[in-house]
Amino acid sequence: MPTTVQLQTKIEELLLRMDTMEERITGSLSQQLKNLITDAVKSLIDNKVKESEKRMCKKLENCIANTKDDLTAKLASLGQENDELKRELSNHINQxxxxxxxxxxxxxxxxxxxTEMEKVLKDLKSENEKFINETQELKGRLRTNEKEEDDIEMRSRRENLELHGVPMMANEDPVQLVIHLASKFNMSLTRSEISYCHRFTKKNDAKKSHPNKKNDAKQSHPIILVRFKSMSTRDDFFKKRKNITDSFDFGIAGMKNLFMNENLTKLKRELYYEARQKKRELEYQFVWTSNGKIFLRKDEESKIIRIHSMEVLQRLK
Incomplete structure (x- = not known):
């Protein structure tokens, strides 16, 4: 029969074994409980996720449906507008x-x-060029005729001289005045050597008949036109102008100076006037006429330039 000590020892072993079993049971239950709780939570989470997914899918389906309806409506509207545009475009194309x-x-x-007008213009241009050429030719002929007539007229004036600045006296004899002036030049001159002599006044071109502007006195008296019977007599008298000085005694009351000019034609007077203007403009020293011809000279060392037309004057610089 076991003793008390042995019983106590067995009881302690049993208690120890019970504690060990309790710990095992407790640990096993705890692990099972954890697993159960974990499975429950996972199941709950899965259910919630699925419900959420369902709700989101539902919303997405609704949104897609609504969007589809809107797009369908807008596409229908755009289709109508496109049809209208097509009709308008078609109308415009037809128009x-x-x-x-x-x-x-x-x-x-x-x-x-x-094309017709261009042809007409071409014909007119051709006719115009022809007309211009004919006009230029006619102008050339006219200038030639004028020059020839002017030269003929100038030859008829070769024996003439114009005397400017001779005071007019009562009951004067112009021929006697010319003879008196010739005597002052130490030149013998008789009435028989003078064809005619008279006074006249130039109206339109009086200012163009003399080279100087200090001619108030000579312009206040009518010009004496004298025609000699020979060119040699005229030339001798004309050369005497070089003897005239500021203190020259003419022996005629009130006479201070005498200007002699050739009796130029109208064309040559105008050209002579322009030559004197060019002389002042270019500061030439000499301008003169000889036998109806006009000449310019810059100085005594320069060559003499014959001025027979305005073109010659225009080329001078």
């Missing part, structure tokens, strides 16, 4: 085709008119 046809015919008509 443009009509207008193009109209303007095309107008263009061709205008093009034909322009």
């Amino acid at each position: 443009d085709a009509t207008e193009k046809s109209f303007y095309g015919s107008q263009y061709e008509e205008q093009k034909t008119k322009i």
